[in-house]
Amino acid sequence: MATPAFFICLSIILSSISISFSQILLLPLTHSLSTVQFNSIPHLLKSITARSAARFLRHRHPHRQVSLPLSPGSDYTLSLSLGSHPPQTLSLYMDTGSDLVWLPCHPFECILCEGKYNPNPAALNLSSTAAPATCRSRACAAAHSSLSSSDLCAVSRCPLESIEVSECDYFSCPPFYYAYADGSLIAKLYTDSLSIPMSSPSLILKNFTFGCANSALGEPIGVAGFGRGVLSLPAQLTDFSPQLGNQFSYCLVSHSFDANRVRLLSPLILGRYKRKEQLGQAEPDFVYTPMLDNPKYPYFYSVGLEAVSIGKRRIESPPRLKRVDRSGNGGMVVDSGTTFTILPSDFYESVVAEFGHRVGRGHNKAGRIEERTGLSPCYYFDDRVAKVPVVALHFGGNSSVVLPRRNYFYEFWDGGDEGKGKKKVGCVMLMNGGDDSEGGGPVGTLGNYQQQGFEVVYDLEKRRVGFARRKCASLWESLNQG
Structure with missing residues (x-):
């Protein structure tokens, strides 16, 4: 450092x-x-x-x-x-x-x-x-x-x-x-x-x-x-x-739990800067989604998740994930302190079922890995790069964020020593939030792992959250030198 x-x-x-x-x-x-x-x-x-x-x-x-x-x-x-x-x-x-x-x-x-x-x-x-x-x-x-x-x-x-x-x-x-x-x-x-x-x-x-x-x-x-x-x-x-x-x-610098990349610094920027002048015209613009007010948890940055796309299929979110009611129930929290994105149980099952329909054919489920990691579904693959569908998040305000593959599907080698007997495994990096019929509050969380490789802006004056693809390590170097 x-x-x-x-x-x-x-x-x-x-x-x-x-x-x-x-x-x-x-x-x-x-x-x-x-x-x-x-x-x-x-x-x-x-x-x-x-x-x-x-x-x-x-x-x-x-x-x-x-x-x-x-x-x-x-x-x-x-x-x-x-x-x-x-x-x-x-x-x-x-x-x-x-x-x-x-x-x-x-x-x-x-x-x-x-x-x-x-x-x-x-x-x-x-x-x-x-x-x-x-x-x-x-x-x-x-x-x-x-x-x-x-x-x-x-x-x-x-x-x-x-x-x-x-x-x-x-x-x-x-x-x-x-x-x-x-x-x-x-x-x-x-x-x-x-x-x-x-x-x-x-x-x-x-x-x-x-x-x-x-x-x-x-x-x-x-x-x-x-x-x-x-x-x-x-x-x-x-x-x-x-x-x-x-x-x-x-x-947040994309790291995929690589020991070298987790040591890289990620920039935290207070205030506004002229992004086009600082980063160049080629950098993508932000897509914004409105902040939702939560009367019970007013300190959360709550947004509405309208749908998730797996490949070309759009899966609509339940109403409680799209808005916050008068009692403070519903919505998705954009949270820097939670690692993996969490979805309500029924919606999570629909999303991973579609993912499994596209990926699971021809690949064996890695049930033992699911137990050892807490992630599901996981699959065994051969040495080739696994073919997985594109995943996109659709937020309120007609804003869509296409996730990089590494943000939602993690591949690693399991078992064996020095490459002998190891099996290649891939897991979906989403979590089941369980039954949300009891209690209240937010029903989903956008975790920091899915935010990697994006500049995430919290515009408190205009009451919106924005996302733009960035090379975060390069952004740190550019702003620190400029």
Whole structure:
């Protein structure tokens, strides 16, 4: 990985009084598997499918107890620094499915975290410039979404006469419980200076609000939430610089779990850039789909999936996947933190049945591989490249995304040593979300594996998500040098 000295050391100080910022902010995303040794592809796939399934269940049932897998997932991290004299740098997961930035703070207890990926040498020690968020702050109300500021100040033991005249500035926001897709935590809100040392140009953001967790379940690292909430990183950037916060995009390098390619950096871009001037006229334009509002889960980037095409056959999605109802049920979440795309059971069965109809003839099902990977269907092939149909996703707004073959069909060798006795196997990289008749929330997830090789843009101002094919490693080099 490049060191901070590699980047332009121009520091842009953002303040709430005045700001002039015309450039994008470019950050490197590091794949969580870049430092993990994985010798068995089936074992790796099994751990990732388990993590994707657990995350999907937490999306639908945030308050239900869900068994959290201890094995690593396929996620992306970025580096943030908090405090001063000196600032402390930590790696956090970049997560569009969460609206909170939180970090593990000393002393830190992590439950069910044995063996989990953790690039951080230690938890955060709050600096002398850190200050508790007050009970009357907008951030405190956002963290405690069901309580009014008066209730929060009462919990913080602010006297009644002070509550009545809104003079509780010296009373801090009480601790809060936060459940997200990969776990849960108890934290307090603080403000301090935030810097992004690996960005180009570098950034210092004063009075940044974050969660300081002393205990967490299932996640030792911390999360940089990019969801649709006032505590997310884009939202806090918008308060200071609309040019930076109103749009962000990322381009995940296609890796197919290759040990060398997972080490390549993927660009995360905050703000707008002139793509035609930067990348050339030959680059494809974006296709956009509208964001759907979800009253129950307002921080999700929900979209409508209209259909999936397998070859020339278009399979219509069920109505609940196309829209979100008034109770917050339905739709598909575009999620950077889930690896594999998940579809509701009946629709998934229709999609893989059509795929199997076109591929399964003449090829044996690899049932043992399906059990070992958690993926289905899987087939045995000979040494030739398997012939598989083209898969396209059709979203609301008449936008279609044709997936590269490697985004939905993964081929690898199974068994034997040094090529002897090995069999070539191929698996469909989609997952069954199960019966969605119980509970609520989103019924599908667009995972990061299917997003590889696309620049995915979240246009918060125009309330839309866009997709465009890119060579993501080249995009990183082009923007970083430009």
